[in-house]
Amino acid sequence: MTAPTRPADIYLRFLQLAEALRGLPSLPALDPLEERILTIIAKAGQDRQRLSVRDMMAKKELGAPATLHTRLTSMREKGWIMLSDTEDARRKQIELTQAALLHFDKLSKCMLKAAQI
Incomplete structure (x- = not known):
């Protein structure tokens, strides 16, 4: 593997490798909003913060509470x-x-x- 010529190359290589993960038979795919929700849940866990369904539904930037409830149900059914x-x-x-x-x-x-040189 040749060394990246600029930092953006590392990020683009990461995106390519991450995209390949989506083709693996692990968990069903998430839509973009579900991916954003997953990131919020992961960050809260990393920060050792409690995150309830009510807390998540209060996040106005993620859309209407009914939409969030539907997405959380979907993510639960998908095993995420x-x-x-x-x-x-x-x-x-x-x-x-x-x-x-x-x-x-x-x-x-x-x-x-992706960062290996």
């Missing part, structure tokens, strides 16, 4: 997220599934591979 009970039975905590965490591990490997 799970809902956990909290001390309040009416509130559900959103967490990544083990399969979603493995997906982020694979993306991390793509990033490292």
Whole structure:
């Protein structure tokens, strides 16, 4: 592999490698809004912040609450997220599934591979 000539080449190589992951038979694909939601959930988990369904639905930048609820249901059915009970039975905590965490591990490997010189 030849060395990238500029930083943008590394990023473009990462995108190419990440796109190849989408063709692998792991979890069903996400639409762009679901990918954005997944990133928010992952970041909250990384920051050790609790994120409930209600918290997510309050994020106006993601669209109407009904749309978000539909997307969260879809992501749960696809195996990307799970809902956990909290001390309040009416509130559900959103967490990544083990399969979603493995997906982020694979993306991390793509990033490292793209940056190799």
